[in-house]
Amino acid sequence: MDKEQLSFLIGKRLKNMRQQRGWSLDTLAQHCQVSKPMLGQIERGESNPTVSTLWKIANGLNVSFTAFLEEQQPSVKIVRADDVEPITEQDGHFNVYPIFPKEDRKPFELFTVSLKPGATYGAEAHRDGVEEYIVVQKGSLSLEVRGERYQLNEGDGIHFVADEEHDYCNESEEEDCELTLVIFYPA
Template identity: 45%
Template structure:
């Protein structure tokens, strides 16, 4: 399977060229430097999740549009076959299970957070919603200075078009599935 940063570079370049955008214009739209965008397009770097979100938000795309492969009729996804996106020194692992498809308007991730891990997420595009289904551990989500504790077997839905923070508040690894809906 092709590495994520290679797919990301190819997809970013294709989207940029299809839209007739220069690297300068993409840098202006996303807040990511022209040099970094060039390195990403050439597959020379593996950007952080935060950088990928900046690109996705700036270009008004779903996150997985940048890392997806063409879909097939039936897809059986095994997490072990996926290359996770890593943050916080590998303590925050995101597995892109089902990439965004314009006709479906959502994408699905499986996420693992080690004990003590915290991840800040920038605001997504207007109207974007997240649905979080916790399978193990205790996840705390902070939105507008309010904390929501979500335990194993529970779920939460919220408007993700504002900054939000995920925190593993327990003694065990947190595993959850995230569905991100794009209106």
């Protein structure tokens, strides 16, 4: 899926979610803390939202990050790396690749994430009870959770309740940090 198709899909899903709730763009803007003009552009597929913007919208609607990307799932699905379009932040220094979006019947979503050397990304708090599971696939990750900093190297994993802001940081000046991230949503 290319960026244009991705923008169209996100916009279409966002508009459907808003209309199902009977909300105006003004109401959605108040819940998400994203401007009405920006939301309108996203709904029309004219703007590809950043990771931060999409998280704000997801939190405001009380849906998963990948709710905007869900498709009907066959009994077996292969995801080819070349077919996954990243959602980017910080001019491509923080990239999220939605591998398996959350579905109604599954309480999780799975991503790969890439941080360029020196990149830091501050993630907003998820709703109560949401957990993150991370495994570093390449490089090293410095993760700040609840005021504590954790250093993870290739092959290391961490699990935490993600209902507070948390920061991902690649402190390397040379090597990308790549990780697998599972977000679990309790019932």
